[in-house]
Amino acid sequence: MKIATIAVVMLATTGLAACGGGRAVQDRTAPIRALLSADALMLVSFDTNDDLAVSREEAEAGLAREWTRADANSDGTLQPIEFTNWSNLVLGGSQIGPYRLDFDRNVDNSITREEFDAELRARFTQYDADENGSLSRTEFVRLVGQARPPTARREMPQREMPGGRNPG
Ligand SMILES: [Ca+2]
Ligand SMILES: [Ca+2]
Numbered sequence: 001m002k003i004a005t006i007a008v009v010m011l012a013t014t015g016l017a018a019c020g021g022g023r024a025v026q027d028r029t030a031p032i033r034a035l036l037s038a039d040a041l042m043l044v045s046f047d048t049n050d051d052l053a054v055s056r057e058e059a060e061a062g063l064a065r066e067w068t069r070a071d072a073n074s075d076g077t078l079q080p081i082e083f084t085n086w087s088n089l090v091l092g093g094s095q096i097g098p099y100r101l102d103f104d105r106n107v108d109n110s111i112t113r114e115e116f117d118a119e120l121r122a123r124f125t126q127y128d129a130d131e132n133g134s135l136s137r138t139e140f141v142r143l144v145g146q147a148r149p150p151t152a153r154r155e156m157p158q159r160e161m162p163g164g165r166n167p168g
């Protein structure tokens with residue numbers, strides 16, 4: 001009976017999240033499923049054959065299209081303003097990741113094609129939970145909260161205490 005109750009609350013939570021985040025009647029112990037990152041929006045848009053899954057081939061073609069879109073002056077790098085414009089269009093703004101520095105790994109204020117591709121390929125791989133080389137819709141939805149008893153979070157970093165042993 002308790003398990004059934006939790007399942008119902010989970011569904012209700014998912015529905016609320018989809019409607020724009022009313023938090024009125026949430027069980028505080030219920031897990032929440034949500035899109036954690038705006039790259040999901042972009043990856044879903046790569047499904048060009050409309051089978052509701054994103055294959056690696058579709059993803060590669062999509063990356064090439066997005067690079068062309070992002071590199072507005074076609075100089076082979078993304079400057080911060082280019083990234084911001086692209087992020088606003090494709091990722092829905094900069095409220096949630098991926099952020100510019102997720103791409104610009106050497107922090108030189110410029111994103112190369114290699115950095116762009118490497119970051120997005122890594123994200124494709126991270127989403128592909130069943131490792132079948134294709135992203136289904138369910139692979140984009142993550143559990144962001146876990147039912148947790150109040151006393152569970154008690155972990156303290158284990159520290160070595162030098163000289164702490166008392167020889168009997
Ligand atoms: Ca597809
Ligand atoms: Ca550029």
Ligand SMILES: [Ca+2]
Binds near residue numbers: 127128133134135
């Ligand atoms: Ca998959």
